[in-house]
Amino acid sequence: MAIKGVKSVETKYMEEREALFKSISQLGRRDFVKAAGISAAVVASKGLMHPHSFQLVDIAKAETANGGSGAGGFTFAYISDTHLYKKTLNDRFIRSILRAVDDVNALNPQPDFVFFGGDLAQLGAKEELDLGAQILKGVKAPVKMMVGEHDWFLDMGQHWQQLFGAPSYSFDHKGVHFVVLMSVNEKDFWTQRGFTPEQRMQTVAGLDNGTQSRFEVGDAGRQWLKNDLDKVDANTPVVVFSHSPLYKYYRDWNFWTEDADQVQAILSKFATCTVIHGHTHQMLSNRIGNINFHGMLSTAWPWPYAPTGLPKLTVQMNRSDPFDNLDGCGDGRFNVLRGGTVDQIYSLWDRNPVTVRASYLASNGTSDAPAATKLVSY
Numbered sequence: 090m091a092i093k094g095v096k097s098v099e100t101k102y103m104e105e106r107e108a109l110f111k112s113i114s115q116l117g118r119r120d121f122v123k124a125a126g127i128s129a130a131v132v133a134s135k136g137l138m139h140p141h142s143f144q145l146v147d148i149a150k151a152e153t154a155n156g157g158s159g160a161g162g163f164t165f166a167y168i169s170d171t172h173l174y175k176k177t178l179n180d181r182f183i184r185s186i187l188r189a190v191d192d193v194n195a196l197n198p199q200p201d202f203v204f205f206g207g208d209l210a211q212l213g214a215k216e217e218l219d220l221g222a223q224i225l226k227g228v229k230a231p232v233k234m235m236v237g238e239h240d241w242f243l244d245m246g247q248h249w250q251q252l253f254g255a256p257s258y259s260f261d262h263k264g265v266h267f268v269v270l271m272s273v274n275e276k277d278f279w280t281q282r283g284f285t286p287e288q289r290m291q292t293v294a295g296l297d298n299g300t301q302s303r304f305e306v307g308d309a310g311r312q313w314l315k316n317d318l319d320k321v322d323a324n325t326p327v328v329v330f331s332h333s334p335l336y337k338y339y340r341d342w343n344f345w346t347e348d349a350d351q352v353q354a355i356l357s358k359f360a361t362c363t364v365i366h367g368h369t370h371q372m373l374s375n376r377i378g379n380i381n382f383h384g385m386l387s388t389a390w391p392w393p394y395a396p397t398g399l400p401k402l403t404v405q406m407n408r409s410d411p412f413d414n415l416d417g418c419g420d421g422r423f424n425v426l427r428g429g430t431v432d433q434i435y436s437l438w439d440r441n442p443v444t445v446r447a448s449y450l451a452s453n454g455t456s457d458a459p460a461a462t463k464l465v466s467y
């Protein structure tokens with residue numbers, strides 16, 4: 090029961106955040122980063138999390154530190170699918186990305202890096218991408234970027250690349266080879282129809298419109314991938330980040346990569362291989378051949394599960410509160426274990442976290458299954 094005149098922790102916290110959000114529209118970049126830093130510092134110093142925020146599970150240290158030498162033994166976090174509009178149009182999604190930035194900045198120990206999973210912007214506008222770049226500067230750990238279709242199809246990636254560089258690249262970290270792979274190319278459906286850049290972007294943004302092409306890595310992208318991986322020993326653990334799932338889930342919504350089979354064939358030489366993707370805005374777990382797949386959560390909205398094609402290893406997120414627009418949203422992190430396999434911790438904002446272990450996928454779901462929800466899934 091509330092005590093008169095005494096503000097609860099929740100009330101104080103919400104007031105602090107309200108003040109921060111209100112001031113967003115007046116802030117310049119430097120002030121903004123400072124304000125975001127202050128907000129994160131307040132949260133960290135008081136040991137506060139948003140009352141409905143995820144509960145940290147302190148298994149990263151125990152699991153990643155065990156087991157001798159070799160690749161792995163570290164953690165990285167992710168933020169994905171923020172879908173920012175211009176700040177004059179909608180600030181709800183701005184609040185969400187700020188919450189995710191707070192979440193990852195409060196992680197202790199800090200992740201080695203934070204991966205951004207694509208769809209930073211809603212309609213690829215310069216203002217949207219600039220706003221996202223500005224906010225992500227508030228992340229303490231290094232940020233690795235990936236592009237989504239919402240970032241790309243207004244100007245075919247021009248501004249995104251000016252801000253963040255090439256959409257496909259690779260790097261090595263603690264014995265693991267990481268590949269960021271541009272997977273949302275489409276065959277030209279716009280020239281013949283005489284579409285403006287805005288019409289092209291709107292068409293791609295409407296996933297189920299039937300006009301656009303399917304996503305693909307494409308000939309050039311697959312060749313780039315092959316060249317990159319030719320230099321990597323088959324026993325080196327590989328983690329690939331893509332925006333669309335590198336398998337065929339549900340074609341009508343473009344939860345799909347047209348040349349996924351060919352990409353999987355390129356990855357098949359690796360003993361340990363994980364693909365992590367954005368775009369689908371939901372908990373997804375799949376295993377095809379040697380490859381473990383994990384979907385990332387969105388900070389903006391959850392998509393429903395598709396009517397068919399749901400991978401059988403998926404642990405469905407429950408969305409039992411249809412009036413809570415953050416139910417099913419969140420961020421997360423990955424523990425890269427010794428040996429280079431990967432556990433995914435889904436940090437659902439209004440639910441307890443769910444850990445989907447590499448051992449669950451490797452056993453084809455026969456062991457280490459996460460606790461199944463008894464609530465309704467959407």
Ligand SMILES: [Fe+2]
Pocket residue numbers: 170172207208237368369370387
């Ligand atoms: Fe998205």
Ligand SMILES: [Fe+2]
Pocket residue numbers: 208237238239332367368369
């Ligand atoms: Fe997307």
